[in-house]
Amino acid sequence: MSPATLGKDLVGLETLSAAQILLLLDTAERFKEVSERPIKKVPALRGKTIVNLFFEASTRTRISFEFAEKRLSADTVNVASSGSSVSKGETLVDTARNLEAMRIDMVVIRHHASGSAEFLGNRIRSNVINAGDGKHEHPTQGLLDLLTLRDRFGKLEGLKVAICGDVTHSRVARSNIWGLKKLGAEVAVCGPPSLVPREIGQLGVEVMTRIEDAIAWADALNVLRLQLERMTAGFIPSLREYNRVFGVTRERLARAPKDLVIMHPGPMNRGVEIDSDVADGEHSVILPQVTNGVAVRMAALYLLAGGSPDWQHQGGSE
Amino acid sequence: MPSRSTLLDDRAIARALTRMASELVERCHGTADVVLVGIQRRGVELAQRLARLVEAQEGKPLPCGKLDITLYRDDLQAVGARPVIGETDLPFDLDDRTVVIVDDVLYTGRTIRAALDELADFGRPRRILLCVLVDRGGRELPIQPDIVGVRQETAGRDRVDVLVRELDGRDAVELARAEG
Numbered sequence: 001m002s003p004a005t006l007g008k009d010l011v012g013l014e015t016l017s018a019a020q021i022l023l024l025l026d027t028a029e030r031f032k033e034v035s036e037r038p039i040k041k042v043p044a045l046r047g048k049t050i051v052n053l054f055f056e057a058s059t060r061t062r063i064s065f066e067f068a069e070k071r072l073s074a075d076t077v078n079v080a081s082s083g084s085s086v087s088k089g090e091t092l093v094d095t096a097r098n099l100e101a102m103r104i105d106m107v108v109i110r111h112h113a114s115g116s117a118e119f120l121g122n123r124i125r126s127n128v129i130n131a132g133d134g135k136h137e138h139p140t141q142g143l144l145d146l147l148t149l150r151d152r153f154g155k156l157e158g159l160k161v162a163i164c165g166d167v168t169h170s171r172v173a174r175s176n177i178w179g180l181k182k183l184g185a186e187v188a189v190c191g192p193p194s195l196v197p198r199e200i201g202q203l204g205v206e207v208m209t210r211i212e213d214a215i216a217w218a219d220a221l222n223v224l225r226l227q228l229e230r231m232t233a234g235f236i237p238s239l240r241e242y243n244r245v246f247g248v249t250r251e252r253l254a255r256a257p258k259d260l261v262i263m264h265p266g267p268m269n270r271g272v273e274i275d276s277d278v279a280d281g282e283h284s285v286i287l288p289q290v291t292n293g294v295a296v297r298m299a300a301l302y303l304l305a306g307g308s309p310d311w312q313h314q315g316g317s318e
Numbered sequence: 319m320p321s322r323s324t325l326l327d328d329r330a331i332a333r334a335l336t337r338m339a340s341e342l343v344e345r346c347h348g349t350a351d352v353v354l355v356g357i358q359r360r361g362v363e364l365a366q367r368l369a370r371l372v373e374a375q376e377g378k379p380l381p382c383g384k385l386d387i388t389l390y391r392d393d394l395q396a397v398g399a400r401p402v403i404g405e406t407d408l409p410f411d412l413d414d415r416t417v418v419i420v421d422d423v424l425y426t427g428r429t430i431r432a433a434l435d436e437l438a439d440f441g442r443p444r445r446i447l448l449c450v451l452v453d454r455g456g457r458e459l460p461i462q463p464d465i466v467g468v469r470q471e472t473a474g475r476d477r478v479d480v481l482v483r484e485l486d487g488r489d490a491v492e493l494a495r496a497e498g
Contacts, residue, residue, distance in 0.1 A: 005399045005400075025404075027403060030386070030403040030404070030406075031403075033405075033406055033407070034389075037439065037440065038439070038441065039440070040438040040441060041439070042389035042390065042436075042439075043389065043390055043435075044388075044389040044390075044394055047395070072389075095490075119437065281473075302389075302400055303400050305400070306399050306400040
């Protein structure tokens with residue numbers, strides 16, 4: 001049996017097969033243990049140079065990638081858009097090609113433009129990992145959510161997961177939908193019509209407009225962050241109103257037929273999309289999600305470093 | 319067609335393991351502070367069997383762990399697709415213990431080199447011993463076993479297959495000789 005491979009880049013879960021997603025999850029399962037060792041470091045990526053190219057603010061994801069890289073013994077450099085030549089108007093491809101000229105092996109990129117990771121991956125030789133591209137995908141977040149659900153329920157097949165809140169602006173929602181569907185889970189999205197795109201049903205998910213319905217139906221809730229920074233105008237009347245109608249509160253959960261597992265990709269707006277006593281409650285797996293994030297990213301880095309020998313350099317200047 | 323022969327059948331394996339268990343206790347001067355570490359995959363089963371045999375002889379169980387050396391391989395950059403990683407579980411402290419590494423076949427020595435490096439990241443054993451069911455020669459590193467089931471010189475293109483009940487349904491050590 002030859003194991004599945006990932007290819008050159010990890011841009012999203014939409015383009016992966018179920019076997020490739022399972023390979024990532026099973027590999028991550030092994031990497032969990034590495035972070036529990038007295039010396040949390042293995043030499044698997046010794047000599048590899050990785051650039052973390054973050055064009056958007058990030059704490060959790062960037063640090064998680066950096067820990068993952070360091071625990072695999074890779075050498076890492078962090079580039080943020082402010083304070084780099086990006087702020088002087090250099091294009092994404094020029095920035096990446098200049099980095100490649102310094103002989104790097106991988107780029108982890110977060111960018112505000114949907115499709116930017118794939119765009120870059122098609123133009124540089126290095127492996128590219130998408131750490132969030134606009135409203136498109138955030139594959140390692142999707143994977144860590146899958147891993148956390150699998151830890152909790154033993155399997156994903158037949159599991160009912162409701163993704164609640166600001167679906168329109170959420171790359172986390174899209175990566176979750178594709179990953180969960182491929183592994184046989186049932187998915188619903190729930191939020192105000194202004195924050196749930198009309199076409200989302202085409203992805204094979206149920207659309208619910210009442211949070212009470214989602215809570216009554218689901219085994220697990222993935223509560224999305226209300227992305228206030230991406231909202232230009234008029235999506236919701238007020239934060240208080242949003243919490244009153246769509247907030248995941250202890251009172252609402254108490255009426256559910258069973259205990260729901262609660263996830264949130266962070267950072268949380270406490271008291272808006274999720275109440276503090278739910279976020280800190282006994283059924284919350286929000287911190288295990290963060291722990292699993294490092295393992296999932298180690299798996300992605302390790303598997304991609306295997307490379308894809310048939311890949312041809314496409315947009316090179318030489 | 320390669321020719322296939324049986325180096326050890328199930329009874330011969332049982333006899334070899336019983337002798338190896340006695341040798342192990344003798345070389346460690348008892349069972350105090352001795353732990354077994356099986357190398358994934360088939361070293362794990364062999365380590366568990368040795369632990370049971372030692373318990374039968376000495377009346378005391380030996381702690382048994384699992385080690386996967388994939389992430390410490392020296393050819394990781396060269397192999398294409400990433401190898402599947404097995405479980406590592408060392409449920410004990412290694413400091414000042416006698417660690418007995420157990421593997422099925424000793425060949426180039428590269429696996430054991432990786433295992434020694436990995437163990438060093440878990441602690442500082444007082445002493446490390448190497449116990450293998452088959453030593454097939456062909457070393458590429460200065461590594462030698464302390465306890466051996468059977469020695470058999472082989473050519474590079476030959477294959478030595480260790481089969482264990484737990485994974486393969488039967489116990490056997492088979493040698494597939496390449497033609498020519």
